[in-house]
Amino acid sequence: MKKPDPQKLLSLEPSIRNYIANLENNLSLHDSHRAAVIQWETTMMRLVGEDGIADVEKAINKLKAQAQQATLDQFAIAAFPVAAGMAKETTMQEAAALLSTSIEDFNDGHAYSLLAFYSYNIAQAMQAESQKRQGGVV
Numbered sequence: 001m002k003k004p005d006p007q008k009l010l011s012l013e014p015s016i017r018n019y020i021a022n023l024e025n026n027l028s029l030h031d032s033h034r035a036a037v038i039q040w041e042t043t044m045m046r047l048v049g050e051d052g053i054a055d056v057e058k059a060i061n062k063l064k065a066q067a068q069q070a071t072l073d074q075f076a077i078a079a080f081p082v083a084a085g086m087a088k089e090t091t092m093q094e095a096a097a098l099l100s101t102s103i104e105d106f107n108d109g110h111a112y113s114l115l116a117f118y119s120y121n122i123a124q125a126m127q128a129e130s131q132k133r134q135g136g137v138v
Contacts, residue, residue, distance in 0.1 A: 069133075
């Protein structure tokens with residue numbers, strides 16, 4: 001076996017030191033990443049009961065839907081008295097008559113009455129659905 005050249009070995013020292021520094025840096029990054037993954041999985045298990053991406057996404061989407069539904073429930077509760085006040089005496093027959101009004105004869109008062117009528121009915125339906133979902137009497 002050929003004896004290694006000491007000068008050549010000494011000339012490789014900076015490269016070897018650089019290689020070792022890169023290995024140490026990569027090992028540090030690996031350890032940081034591993035710790036972050038363990039923290040993520042622990043947190044998701046505690047909050048969701050699962051740590052898989054699909055399970056976490058499903059839980060987040062469920063929370064979004066619940067928040068959106070809560071907003072709709074709040075809107076229905078707030079809209080009902082306003083719409084009821086607007087609707088006053090507009091009956092189904094009056095609404096049907098307004099819908100058959102020719103475009104030339106249709107005015108702002110007609111539009112307001114129809115808007116009030118439909119707003120009232122939509123708010124009433126939303127409130128009933130909200131109460132049903134919350135276990136209340138409709």
